[in-house]
Amino acid sequence: MKTEQIKEQVVNIEEHQYYFNRELSWLEFNYRVLQEALSERTLLLERLKFTAIFSSNLDEFFMVRVAALKRQVEAEVTKLTPDGRTPLQQIQDINKRLRPLVKQQVENFENNLKQELTNHKVYLINFVDLNQEQRKYLNNYFDTNIFPVLTPLAVDPSHPFPHMSNLSLNLAVLVKNPDSGAELFARVKVPKTLPRFVTFPPELCQVSNLDDDPLWVGVPLEQVIAHHLETLFPGMDVQECHNFRLTRDADLGVQEDEADDLLLAIKQELRKRHFAGSAVRLEIHPTMPENIKQMLMQGLGLEEMDIYEIDGLLGLNDLFAFMGLPLPQLKDVPWNGIVPPPFDQFQTLEMARANESDDNVSDEFFAMIRKSDLLVHHPYHSFSATVQQFITQAAHDPDVMAIKMTLYRTSGDSPIIKALIDAAENGKQVVALVELKARFDEENNIIWARKLEKAGVHVVYGIVGLKTHTKIVLVVRKEKDKIRRYVHIGTGNYNPKTAKLYTDVGLISCREDLGADLTDLFNFLTGYSKQQSFRKLLVAPVTMRDRMIEMIEREAEHCRNNGTGRIVAKMNSLVDVQIIRALYRASQAGVKIDLIIRGICSLRPGVEGVSENIKVISIVGRFLEHSRIFYFQNNGQEEIYIGSADWMSRNLSRRVEAVTPIEDPDLMKQLQEILGIMLADNRQSWELQSDGTYIRREAKEGEKELNTHEVLMNMALNSSTMI
Template sequence: MNSGRDKDCKNFFNRELSWLEFNKRVLLEASDGNNSNPILERMKFLAISSSNLDEFFMVRVASLYDKIHAGFSEPDPAGMTPAEQIESIVVQTQRMVQSQYGYYTKTLVPRLKKEGIVFLKRKELDQQQKDYLQKLYKNTIYPVLTPVVVDKSRPFPLVVNKSVNIALLLKDEESEGKEGVTFGMVQVPSVLDRLVRVPSSGGKDCFVFLEDIIKMNIDTLFTGHRVVTMACCRVTRNTDQGLDEEEAEDLLQAIQEFIKKRKWGLVIRLEIEQGMDPGLLTILKEEFELSDKNIYEVKGPLDLTFLMKISMLSGYDHLRYPAYQPQPVKELIDSEDIFDAIRQKDILLHHPFTSFDSVIDFVKQAANDPKVLAIKQTLYRVSGNSPIVEALAQAAENGKQVTVLVELKARFDEQNNIIWAKRLEMAGCHVIYGLVGLKTHCKILLVVRMEDDGIKRYVHLGTGNYNDTTARLYTDIGLFTSNPYFGADASAVFNRLSGYSRLTGMYKLDVAPMTLRGRFTSLIRAEAEHARNGSKARIIAKINSLVDEKIINELYKASKAGVKIDLIVRGICCLKPGIKGLSENIRVRSIVGRFLEHSRIFYFSNNGNGQMFLSSADWMTRNLDRRIEILFPVEDEGIFSEIKKILDIYLRDNVKARVLDREGGYSKVQRRGKEIISSQEYFCREAVSLSQAAVSEKERLLEI
């Protein structure tokens, strides 16, 4: 009866295992022996892979446990039940953790030592360093510590999510020979630096871990007791406990309560220091209600995310990528009036190769321009000291009508967004906290200006967040336009976000969850029809994730019809390429490099009349059905050609690209006899070249 479904299951990769393959690619950027990445950049990739794994457990693995506890056993599109997924995840992640720490101990630490960056153990400290640490402990560390023991009057302590703790067993010195030990714990305080720099000779940068310093002085915390054994541990909790938006009378208050609960969710992973005493481990397992498969024993310091700070040490630029300065947008070089430049033609932004400053300047100029009447913008993730937010606040204080949708449900950025929302409200902005049941993920900015010939609207649309920090680290594409049809659609979108207006009669934009899925479906089906009619048919899509079952099935149908499909998928890909009779016309590649690939680009050959689209959305069910997302066309011929070239360079990348096979593995691109192309390096060089050419041309015109 289920044979059809069982057959379909063979056509999909499991989402979670595909994500682990992505994290493996991140780890390979750190550990691949043939990798040309400088050592401190490798350190960053190792830290990122560790941070990624934390979030994976807190959200994705946690949701699988939620399903198991609720008795849900329905298989996913790949045919795996939640329990089966957990079993596979455990095997894969145990291997991954072994790889992380194997690289850390065998390669990274020795390489860093050669470069003068040394992590010292207790036995390696000289007397001067011991004296320094003793004084530091007494004056700075000891006053912050809180030793806790468990007995009849003291319950087991609440262990904070992702905190490093020292667990120990104690014995009363006056009761030698008597049975019984006491459990104790000390949290390694996050308010102090995890790595402590100690004096050293020979120009070396030497560090000792904070937890090791506490261990060296543990007797000062439990006087009158002997420490039988001690070891570090770290828990990962379920942070995805669900937010009941429908029942919440005040969404802001509900999210604040939700953030507090996140610290104390169910423990789903326990990391322990190698060699932990079995009795001590038994206590932790029983208290956290964990089985052996939830235990990760590591040979090295817990939580490798500390490596990110080490990677930023000054004085080691030779161990990093060559510095890259985002280039000015060629159309805006020496342009005093950004509105005048946008009026003349649409302007393409390609971050971080071209600077995000143009977007900041756009908002700043709008805030202080007496002709500007209103500014409307969506904010999903912004930086900790956002110039965009400050400019919006300034605009409101200058009397502009400012409307800002701050998405409070942006995962792990909720608290930051609450702070910004309150700041904007105090400045006089009209702040919308998002829509019930939907995340607002679209990136759109509208400026309404009174000009000599009447009202004119200027629009910025993008694939990435309005975040000046990540704009230097993520690849994204943006578009400035004064096209009145885009302006009318932008106004309609904001009216929908702030009120009950329906999105009817849109000119250019497609919006999820209303029309975006249907638009993608019709575009894919149109290519399939062209192929059936004997025309050349091609789809190129660059996205972060491909998960949606319906979209994948549409791609399979298009492939069977003869459409040549190239997918550039950074992360999760549940589609299986290269299956005869199903997906033999589909190729999938992933690029993990210096910058995080974040842009979403869609090209359809359309029987020789190519169509190009940019979007905030991935091909995931959540983006198409449960978020406010925008898809917008690229109509300027010059910009169309530029983006088509961008896609072509990605498809020619044979340095950072890896190709997905039908078994779910990724392998490097064969480049024998081919020109060596690293897409991100290419875009850096091209941006510099175009910027220099634009400056030279402006200088030439001034001389005439």
């Protein structure tokens, strides 16, 4: 052990070489998403879906991360990241890494996926390849459905450069005045209110006599507009047109401490998001002439490095539309979460309540929780039959006195919101902490905040300077001569839609210490509490970082004292420098560390003398890995935690987060089994190398292929009955 101690003292773990850049690490995550679109092992429509996800991810990356870097460059910020890069260097390196990925994505769609679609009687064709009957149909379609919506905007000395909305697809049109000979420029926006792909009726689906019975035939909307521009510019000669797509800075700039009304301030910033943010990316076709490109760059304030040439269809995120095709054999088999025991006995709950046939349902439901802690795992377990039922039951139970919960993201037609409104109308005290700053869900959250307030729910917006990201529910119930508190503490949002796509775990319990901790935490969120300690919960930004580091260092100390150390941690991202350094020190002491990190990882594994005891894998597949699970061996006194926080500086310092210990031995075993399955995955997992690249794990010859999501679905099916 002395040798390991010497290593800890000699190696300077603060050096830049021991850290990966967070932005470049995120690009590697999106590369892994792209590989699902490229892989022939992925079903065809799922490949289209992953192609769309790759584009959608990039949109958000530019709107938030690249936009932030550009603001830093403009402000002449020169501070280095832990990996030693300036903001400008990061943008340059992003460009270098991203351009070949985008090219690979576009070529795969244009050369492979489109052709494979034709093998299944699906044709996305170009306007120039249409027959006369199809063109006649589109002439009428344009006149009746498209033309009334379009607004051409001229650009000349009397018409300033037009404001263009974020993520808008546009046509740059060059027309000529036949009288004066002057060439004029105009911009036509492709309306988002119309389908991106115009579908032909069945009787017009002939495709060059190659297929006498196509399933679907369509053409991109922008091509229909481009071939009818003479209608928009009567009397002018249309010379040429070229597609382009614009991305703007979409991060909100709300100064909370200067905003008297946070909700109003957010609403005002949302109005700016679509138009006022600085341009950060322009996507064009390679055939766009240099003079038109320069005009757009000048009008939008862009540089050459902000231009991305796309030799194919722009805006591939619109490929999500093809998931609606009636081709079930080309999609994953639909999955409905099972109802886990003991929740399955309450499947007639709503019917019983509606018929008022069982007055004991509420008592039995809460008695189930009193009997033992319950672990739910979505999407393998039904969200509606577990967490949603917990909240709904509380809303209608006459003995429930109060419900308090946090809402970071939820669906537009949320049954959770309805349950809270029902609870308020039933005379219960209901508190909903709505996070207005949940990025890209701000508008939705404002709508539901107003609706909740009108129903009598106490709506609060959290603490100035901190996002409330924690996922917690507290139910206060009167039982005989005492008050009992029931809790749900989870890793995912209270959103029934994403609960079918994201993997998350949650604890439902009536442990008194957890109830007391949530009471203190809600007082911290809604009042003027300066709570600095909690009984069981690790709470950010109060106790979580220090306690996590203490537990990491405890494993190292066990190794130094001739014991063993073991850490397994699953999360979305690992960026926080203090945590990374603690992990390096633990590795140097001999602790065996496995990290399951879906996205960004700034830690560099496998470096001799620093991190040779650390392995990092990423699982990318059918579901989005979202759960956070932390396991510490603790010299045989094992501890395991779940909660809302990643090991990122923003989670540990600038957000309200809660992580709870799991103390029931059976539930601890379940979580350890989940982690073990992921660590053994040889189908969906990628292993991070010390040079920053990821290598996909493959089943060895004679070895059974293990797909995490399939294994967990099968385990769920074997444990209960379907909904």
